[in-house]
Amino acid sequence: MIEVFKTYLKEKGSFSDVELKQIESVTTIKKLRKRQYLLQEGDVWKYNAFITKGCVRTYTVDEKGNEHILNFAVENWWTGDRESLFSGKPSVYNIDALEDSQVALITKENFNLLCKEIPAFNNMVTLILEKSFIVSQSRIQSFISSSAEEKYLKFLETFPHLPMRVPQGMIASYLGITAETLSRIRKNALKK
Template structure:
């Protein structure tokens, strides 16, 4: 599974063989079975995790027991709770596997040391943080200004590979509507 991560790294920057060896020495592999948790609410997240295989979701549960999905994570995405990682505070989120998954993981200390020692890795992480910020702003914009039909259309355009991997009730949770509302939107779009 490290080979998948290595290929990803090589698409993000010009890493030397020595740098890749340094990174390889610090990683470990985490296997998750379907429905197994990577993180639970109340735990402090202490790792950097890269999804080499599988599909996960990040969500929280409100006071009524309703799940609200924040993000889906598939191959070549990073998983975790950045706020918990940076502040060493208990997470408000759950992360679990929707499919069997394999993750390339690093302890916080080891990954941050690698970033200090390997400028290309540090530059990659900074670029990912910037892109994540932009993506979060786009998500907020869509949530407050798109109609339900536009939210669903945007989802299928942006994440076409998730349609066959994620149940519709989870897509409804992600776009912030009930499963019944999503069913009506889908039925209406088929009629058009």
């Protein structure tokens, strides 16, 4: 699965063979079974993680046992807990696999070294962080100003492939609505 990561890197920047070998030398591939944790609440997150296969979710569980999904990540997406990574504090999140998955992991120290030594890698990371910030801002804006139906339609527009891979209850959690509300929205959409 390292080939998937290398293909991604080649699409994102101009890397020499030596640079690709350097990146590969500090990358570990981890296989996850469906429902297996990549990160559990209370653990310190130490990696930058790239999904080479599968689908994972990042979520919290409140005192009533309700899950609140922050995001999903599929092939060619990055995931992790940046706050825990940078602060060294225990994570408040869980990350688990929704299907059998594989993840390329690079420790914080090695990732920083790659950014320092490989300009194309640093440029790629900067662009990813900029895009991630824009997506987060857009999601917050949608969350505070859009109706449940508008949120769902935006979700389908942004992530058309996810409804086939993610249970509807989890999509409802991600959108901050109840499963019943999502079911009603979907029924109304079919009538149109």
